[in-house]
Structure formats: C-alpha cells, structure tokens
Amino acid sequence: MKHIVLFMMLMAGVTPLSYGQCCGFGMSYNNVVVWPAPDLRLPVAEEKAAHKTVAPAVSRAKPAVEANAQQLSLHFPPDKRAEMARIYVQSMDIYLKIEKKMGWTPRDLAGGLAAFVVGNYMVLKNTEVSDEAFAAVARQFRAQAGLRELGKKQDQEKLRDVFEQSAMLGTFMALAHKSHQQQPQPPDVYENMRNSAQESLKLVLRTDPATLRIDASGIRP
Template sequence: MRARVRIAAAAAAALLLAAPASRAQGLVGLGLDYPYTAAPLINFSHMSAMHNNAMLNAANSARKHERDIANVAPAVKRNAQELAKVFPASSQASMVQVFVQSMDVYETIEAKMGSPRKDLEMALAAFIVGNYMVFTNREVSDDEFKAVAEQLRQAGGTSRLREKERPETLRNLYEKSAMVGAFMALAYKSQQQKAQPEQVAANLRNSARENLKIVLGTDPARLRIDGRGVKLLQ
C-alpha cells in the first residue's frame, strides 16, 4: 500500500506541473477520447423506464463483447503513453510509469471484486468512482462500487458502444478508464494520509469535476453514489 501511495503522490506532483490551479484540466483530456461524450453513459431521465427485457439484452450483449475484448491483445503501455501526452516532456516518462502501475492496481481491485477480466462496466465504474472520491472527498465502499458497475450494465449506454465500436476501441476504453480511475482513487488515498499543497488538491478536484461532467452529462455537484449506484439530486 505504501508503494501505491507513493505512485499517487508522484502523479499529483506531475499534475501540479501540468496545469495551473486557475485552469480546469480534466483527465478525460489526457488522450481519453471517449466515443460517448455526446451521449452520457447514464441517462438519468430514463433510468426509471428500464425494463427487465432491456436489462437482459444489455447483460447478454455485455457477455458477448467481453469475450471480444478478452481476445484483443493488451496495449497498456501505448494507452499510458497517450494519457501522458498532456504533461510536459520532462514528466511524460514518469507519468507513463504511473499509469502503467495504476493499471496493475486496478487489476488487483478487479480480482478483489470478483469481476471478470476486461469487464468494461467495472473499468468505467472505477473511472466514475475514482473521480467522485476526489471531487467529494468521500470514500466509496466496495458495495457502492459494484452498484455503479451494475447500474452501467443496466443503463444500456455501454451496449450501444459495443454495437458501434471495434473490440480494439473498447479495449483502449477499458484500459484508459481503469488507469485513470485507479490513479484518481490513489490520489484520494494519498490526500487522506498526507494533505497535498492547495494547488495540487485544486487541480485534482478540477480534473475530477470535468471528468464526471463529460461522462455523466450533468453538474457533478448534483451527483451522489450510494448502495444503488449513481443518483442525481434535485
């Protein structure tokens, strides 16, 4: 755990170098070219209209395409390099290492959760949860994490992605989401153990806000995560 905290601290320091506190720099901007940015993963206005058949179809589609992703070779280092491009040239090599190590951390979490390998919904849930923890300064439990993944599975957004995107694109989405999600969660843990300079904390929180806004399509201040997943406050 100490090694993981050191990774988070190094990443936070790199964020401080990459963007001044006055400029919101979302980690989505680190080469994370989400194909669903025009259509949020969770459509809150339609959540109450979900039917069992739609849930079953989404689950069946997830199982089919998980096999497709599993058959595509990993590209962790290349995806880490893309995520690191936004940083100054002098920091990019160390940030590549940070993101690669964050993927290792995510795979440990994935196994702990009992999730299948390369589960797209779990990686996207990690992205949401990691950013939420930084933005709200609140721990998310394992059960709440699982609830977010299940909510994504049922909402249908990832099924639409699978219908349109190639397995290689989904593999990249899985890896980048996992890396950024674990990175942000570790940054949160690091802040709990040792307060970061105000500028670093502000950069991280601004990044988390922008990430959540793009992925969920609404003001992150209205979001809450509980045992039923992500909900929107009125």
C-alpha cells in the same frame, strides 16, 4: 462496509510523487465521444435483474496497456511523461487486481467505467466509496442498453482503449485521493485535482457533477 479497493491500493504501496504536477489529465476527445452516458434514473433493482441475463461488454482486442499509458501521459509536461506512463501502468495492474477481487468478468468495460467515475468522485468530494457502492455503479453501467450496443458495434481497439484509459485514470485518481489523506497536498494542488475531476465527470456523464452522489444505490444526480 467493505473497502477492498482501498485495501488493494494500500497493499500495493503506491504513493506516486507526481500528483502535485497534475496539469489537466483526462480522456482523449475520441474516447469521450465513445463513452456511453449512463441513464442515472435506472434503479439498481432493475440493474441486478439485467445483470443476470446480459453478458458484459468486453473488448476482443489485444491489451495495449503501455500504449494507453503513454497516451494518457501526454497530458503532463514532457519531463513528467515517462514517470506518469509508469504510474498509469501500475494503476492498471492495481485495477486488474481489484477487478478480480470484485468477481467481475476480466476486462469488463462496465468495471473500467465505474472505476473512472468512482475515482474522480472520490477526489471531487474528498470522500471514500464502499465496495457496495462501487459494485452498484458497475451494475448501473452494465445494465445500460447503450453500453451493450457499444460492445457489439464499436471498433474493438477503440473499446479496449476506452476500458484501459478509464480504468487507469479512475485508479490513479483514487490513489491520488488516498495519497492526499496520508500526506495532504497544498490546498491549491488539491483544488487543481478537484477541478480536473469535475471536468472529467462533466465530460463523460454530461451533467453537473457538483450535485452527484454515489452510494449503495449507484450514481444519483
């Protein structure tokens, strides 16, 4: 069971100090509306077949990593925003390395959405997720008809923002989980992080995240 994701995080040496100041971070309302809710009933076997014939949804807009990092930092107190924007930019750098290691099309929207779900899931469940499971979640998104249509019809800048913010937040949360493993946070701090993860997953998946599980078959309700 490989853990490329965790390896890349450890190699990056990122141990942000601001997890304890978390104050309810998440996607902006507009991006939550755009986010395509996956059909969790779709078997991974079907996703594999679909992946062979379906081009991934990729925004054609110019990257705006710093702007999206600043947008996400607004969920924190004013005195923490500059630090959090820096951490989100760093999180995006790590995600792009992970994306390359996974062999995905650069800036594939499905990968960013998968990172968001997996990172929040890791915090919520206080557990690891294997590369195989991470890849299965990405396939699950990639095979969704709604996601493919989104890639064709959605405003390209908004599509870019969904991808970048999802990837940043997911990587940030996975880093938070890894940081907690190495240096446990006080129970109330980690509970605050778990609550944030739960609310984020509830918003984007439109279901109760308490019953979710992620394994080599993808996301299951």
